Amino acid sequence: MVSKKKSSSIDVKILEHELVPKHVIVDIDEGIKILKQYGIKPEQLPWLRASDPVARAIGAKPGDIVKIVRKSPTGGEVIVYRYVVPG
Amino acid sequence: MGEIGGARNSIEKLVESELSGLMPRIVEDIKMAFTKYGISYEKAKHMLKIIKDEIENNTIDPGEAVGIVAAQSIGEPSTQMTLRTFHYAGVRELNVTLGLPRLIELVDAKKTPSTPLTYIYLLPEYNNREKAIEIARKIELTRIINVALKVDVDLFNNVIVLTLDPSMLIDKGVSVDDVVKSLQKHLKKTNITISEENPNEIIIQFEEPIDPIKVESIRDKILNIKIKGIKGINKVVIQKRGDEYVLVCEGSNLRELMDVEGIDYRRIRTNNIKEVEEILGIEAARSLLIEEMINVLEEQGLDVNIRHVMLVADIMTRTGTVKPIGRHGVAGSKDSVLAKAAFEVTVKQLVDAAVHGDMDLLRGIAENVIIGNYIPVGTAKVKLVYNPYMG
Numbered sequence: 284m285v286s287k288k289k290s291s292s293i294d295v296k297i298l299e300h301e302l303v304p305k306h307v308i309v310d311i312d313e314g315i316k317i318l319k320q321y322g323i324k325p326e327q328l329p330w331l332r333a334s335d336p337v338a339r340a341i342g343a344k345p346g347d348i349v350k351i352v353r354k355s356p357t358g359g360e361v362i363v364y365r366y367v368v369p370g
Numbered sequence: 371m372g373e374i375g376g377a378r379n380s381i382e383k384l385v386e387s388e389l390s391g392l393m394p395r396i397v398e399d400i401k402m403a404f405t406k407y408g409i410s411y412e413k414a415k416h417m418l419k420i421i422k423d424e425i426e427n428n429t430i431d432p433g434e435a436v437g438i439v440a441a442q443s444i445g446e447p448s449t450q451m452t453l454r455t456f457h458y459a460g461v462r463e464l465n466v467t468l469g470l471p472r473l474i475e476l477v478d479a480k481k482t483p484s485t486p487l488t489y490i491y492l493l494p495e496y497n498n499r500e501k502a503i504e505i506a507r508k509i510e511l512t513r514i515i516n517v518a519l520k521v522d523v524d525l526f527n528n529v530i531v532l533t534l535d536p537s538m539l540i541d542k543g544v545s546v547d548d549v550v551k552s553l554q555k556h557l558k559k560t561n562i563t564i565s566e567e568n569p570n571e572i573i574i575q576f577e578e579p580i581d582p583i584k585v586e587s588i589r590d591k592i593l594n595i596k597i598k599g600i601k602g603i604n605k606v607v608i609q610k611r612g613d614e615y616v617l618v619c620e621g622s623n624l625r626e627l628m629d630v631e632g633i634d635y636r637r638i639r640t641n642n643i644k645e646v647e648e649i650l651g652i653e654a655a656r657s658l659l660i661e662e663m664i665n666v667l668e669e670q671g672l673d674v675n676i677r678h679v680m681l682v683a684d685i686m687t688r689t690g691t692v693k694p695i696g697r698h699g700v701a702g703s704k705d706s707v708l709a710k711a712a713f714e715v716t717v718k719q720l721v722d723a724a725v726h727g728d729m730d731l732l733r734g735i736a737e738n739v740i741i742g743n744y745i746p747v748g749t750a751k752v753k754l755v756y757n758p759y760m761g
Contacts, residue, residue, distance in 0.1 A: 296628050296635045302646065302654035330690035337651035351653055356676055359395025365652075368690060 294340045305352040306337050309364070314348040317364055331365035338367060345369040378405065381414045388418045392425065433751035435735075437685075440678035447672040448473060472666050476659060479686065479694040481644050488603070488627065489639040490617040496632035499608075502615040505632050506606040507543040509619070511599035514553075514592055517544055519570075521592065523585050528576040530592065536570055544597055546570065556595045600626045624649045647692050655692050659683040706730050708737035 297303060309317070318325060325348065331338050333345050343349050347367040355361040382401055389397050400421065404414055430436060451470045467475065467485045475483055490509075492502060517538045522531040532553075534546060546564060550572060553562050559578060565571035580588065602623035609616045619627075622640040627633060628649075640646060641662060647655035663679045685700055686693055693699035697714045704710050707723040707730045722728075730737055735745045744750040 297650050299636050300638070300650055300654065301636055302639075302657050303650050304653050304657075306653070329684070329688045331652060332690035335651045335690065336649060337653065353653070353657075355680075357680075358393035359398070361393065365690075370690070 294336070297336055298340055303337060304354065306341050306343075307350045307352075308341060308343050309348050309350045317348065325366045326368070328364050328366040330368045332370050333367055334370060343367045377411060381409070381411055384411070384414060385418065388422065396425075431748075433746075433748045435747045436681060438735075440681045443678045444667075444674055444682065447667065447670075447674055450672065451670050468666060468669055473663065476643065476663055476666070477682070477686075477695050479643065479692045479699065483641055483643075486602075486620070486622045486642045487640065488617075488619040488622045488624075490619060490627065491634040491637040492615055492617070493632055493634050497613075497615055499615065501632060502608050502617065505630065506608055506617050508598070509600045509603050509617075509627065509630060510542070510606040511601060511603050511621075512542045512544060512597045514549065514595045514597065517542060517549065517597070518593060521589055523580070523589065525580060525582060525585070528578070528580050530574040530576070530580075530588070531565070532572040532574065532592065533568070534570045534572065539570075542597075546572070548597055552595055552597045553592070557592070600630075603627070643692055652687050652690055652692070656683050656687045659686065659692070704734065706732070706734045706737045708732075708740050709734050712736045712740060 314325075328348065331343065331349055333339075333343065338349070341349075345367050349365045349367060351363050351365060353361045353363060381404055385397060385401050385404065389400065409417065448470060451473070465485050466487060467483065471484070492505065496502070496505065514532070517534050519533040519535040522533070524531065534549060539545065546569060550562055550564065553572065553574065557574065559576065561575040561577070563573050563575070565573050574592070600623050602621040603619045605620040607618045609618055622642045622645055624638065624640055624645055627638060628635040643655055643659055643662070646658050660676065660679050660683045663682070664674070664676055667674045667679075682695070686695065689703075693703070695701065697710070701713050702710065707719060707728050711719040713736075732738055732741065732743065733746065735747065738745045
């Protein structure tokens, strides 16, 4: 229980860390659009575990698609998607 | 002026429409270059055509074996690396694993690196020497053993006499009272007093007789009692980089360090990939993995394009956890039995597949090489598909 309490206090802090890119949960219509655009099933996207600290901080549930805005050294801002899986 | 502004706008619009879907940074760069050299609308149109062709020529085609190219592009320079682990003289009193051993460590996704390090930056209002020393003392793990000079066990009187080193006490910023307090917290059924003859001597009077067999373990227990600090932070060195103070710590404990007052939790860095994954998430682990790999390669003077390293990091973090390359990780999760058998522990793979009744769909490279088919790369990747439901 003690460790749970401790982790909650840095929950907000981790989202501000410079290594953590912006994560946004996409709504279902946009999710379908993305899958159509790539022509893939959701589980073919890279995964994001539901237990991932960032996933928990933004409240992503298994089945969600999370949009990640990475700052890439080669292409400025790059948008990637991850599919939230249990575990 | 208005006319020029209008022309500028129309050129920018042209750039945006022609290059839509490309990375925003490239579009911005082109816009800037056009403005800088005052390109006219007609010229801009012509140049955009050339730029578009050039981009098309330089884009990776579908079916290109990027993984193999990445493997070769990282593998060949790695053979040029010095095998020796340098004891880095630049950082005072700290060792950093570099070169091939570090690269192997990264690719194997080791739980803890052989030399875990944390770089702590301070918030602006704490960025001076005194505050830096204060924080460094607060976080550095100090045990009794760090300040003790000697431990004497007196079995007749059931007494252990702990003599402290005054110079170490000052160095670590600990008072004798602090030591007494932590001893009282950890030792039960004892009476702890400071000696009257020597202020640096602590007398631990046990209520029950000390078992002579257990003397060694009691001694070790006393020496390992924590006085202050954060678990895992073994040594803190203060460095000045530009006009900033940086605390370089041996060991890492992100979760607790991020809660310490005065530490800039947005910029704290460690080289422990697994810990970053656990505390900051998979995306942070991916960025750190890329950064660390590129640093190792650059430090050895090897020029490897970051795209290859990014591909490796992408594959390692694809399933949401950092997986090693190799039979326990990425290579072991291949779909094809033959491809796995071609890599390592051939017999085990084949037996397991036989027991489970696995099927090989022959979609990868290695299995098609084995059976003598065309490998699905480049032009051989393309297949004809008939979709009866499409008008």
